[in-house]
Amino acid sequence: MPPSTASTPAAASAAPPAFAARARAVGGSPVREILALTERPGVISFAGGLPAPELFDTEGLRTAYDAVLTGAGAARALQYSTTEGAPELRSAVAARAAARGLATSAGDVLVTTGSQQGLTLLAGTLLEPGDTVLVENPTYLAALQCFALAGARVIPVPCDGQGLLPDALAEITARERPKLLYTIPTFQNPTGRTLPGGRRAEVARTAARLGLWLVEDDPYGDLRYEGAHEPWIAAHPGAEDRTALLGSFSKVMAPGLRLGWLRAPAALLRAAVVAKQAADLHTSTVDQLAAAHYLGARDLDAHVARVRDAYRARRDALLAGLGAALPAGSEWNRPEGGMFVWARLPEGYDAGALLKSAVGHDVAYVPGAPFFTGTPDPRTLRLSFTTHTPEEITEGLDRLRLAFS
Structure with missing residues (x-):
């Protein structure tokens, strides 16, 4: 007669493997x-x-969703989409960037699930564990988390009340040979400061001279209450082939849409597209099409x-x-x-x-x-x-x- 299972001690189970060191450290x-x-x-x-x-x-967004979910177009809105993003939304983003003085075509733009995803895609595309990243000090907390998860070594660039100091940037870049500089030059988080135009031009020249990727994050640029707009660093000579510009609809439309965008040189954009395919295939189709309809039907400005x-x-x-x-x-x-x-x-x-x-x-x-x-x-x-x-x-x-x- 077989022994009772109730009296048989349960076999000890092995613990699952540990989390990755980067997940434990951040x-x-x-x-x-x-x-x-x-x-x-x-x-x-x-x-x-x-x-x-x-x-x-709310009314304008509800109308936009109603429009894309009505009639034959509803099937497209609820279907899978291309990784790069809905063509009409990419075109609208490009037109808004061009209106701000940065020549941009729809092919230069990748739609992301919030600009935070754009930063994550860039970190995964550009950084190997141990690579050096430069940041303003202080800087956006979630960017520090992103770079830490990528295994990067993060070095602060000294700043004053107007932002990072170009001479310090040049000295640290020459000494540390970083992969990229992450900067929020307009109404920076957390300090609210804005980098003057002359310093932006120096940052672009330093990046071109010393070989540095620039990640320019601009979630707040439309929220100017006084003074004149400063051109993006991406628009300055020397920055054209090395700047990834991140933008967002969260602050001007609604953060719950989780819609952002990445403008980058062709090779970097293609690498980010591949990284996004691995991350989520594409950003929500219905949200993209609703945003595109909104931009065409309403006056966002x-x-x-x-x-x-x-x-x-x-x-x-x-x-x-x-x-x-x-x-x-x-x-x-x-x-x-x-x-x-x-x-x-x-x-x-x-x-x-x-x-x-x-x-x-x-x-x-x-x-x-x-x-x-x-x-x-x-x-x-x-x-x-x-x-x-x-x-x-x-x-x-x-x-x-x-x-x-």
Whole structure:
């Protein structure tokens, strides 16, 4: 008679193999964790770099989706698509880039699932583990995560109040022989600063002279509240054959669409297409076609102008109240556009340590330390002004004053 299975000890199972070292080494986003912490009702959050949902053109987007899902075209909208993207959306992106002074054809454009995917595709295409990447300091946190997952060695380029210093860039490039420079030259995240035109031209010349790929990220460029537009680095002599320009519809249309784009030289674009085939085959067809219909039927520039008016008033409300809200001796900048103000508390303060007190007063911000490569500045913080009305911003600053008292 066979032994009872109930009395037979279960065989020990072997543990599955470990995660890749890069997955173990890269932590989650502190910004995302702060956003989760501040989602409870009543919190006034200056933490997230989010567009204001009440300003979305919901009616126009609903009409666009209705149009592409009606009649014979619905079958195309719900079907697989080409990796490069819907031709009409690529053409619309190219036309908008050309209107900004950068000659672009539809064949120069790859539609991506948000511009974040474009950055991921470029990292996978250009970087081997151990390759060197240069970044502004501080810089966009998700870019640092992306490069860390690629196994890159990230080196900061010194910056001042206007952005990266071209002489320092040239010296570090000659010494470290990096593969690429990642830069957000217009209304940078997290600092809100904008690189002047003369420095942009120097960056292009340095890249051409020393052999450097440029990844120019421009999610905020349409959100200018004062001053004149600066040409993209990609438009400067020397940058033509080595610049990947990333753009997004998230800040001007709606982030839930997850639509971005990548403009790059032909060989790099083709490599990114192959990488995208491996990642997701293609970006959502229905979302692409709805966005293309929207761009053809509605005046996006008029919509963006309304958004800019609202954001300008919100920026001004934040700037007007910071002096009373922050400790005496604090410093902050005045961005000409974008979503962020960058502040620095006086000696002896730690923005990260003070966040708990702020959340206890139902207000939040993002400490600046996670945005740095190398030694962080614990006194810094990022304040976003886009998601609250001027009245709410004033109330939030009153709460911040109490938290810092």
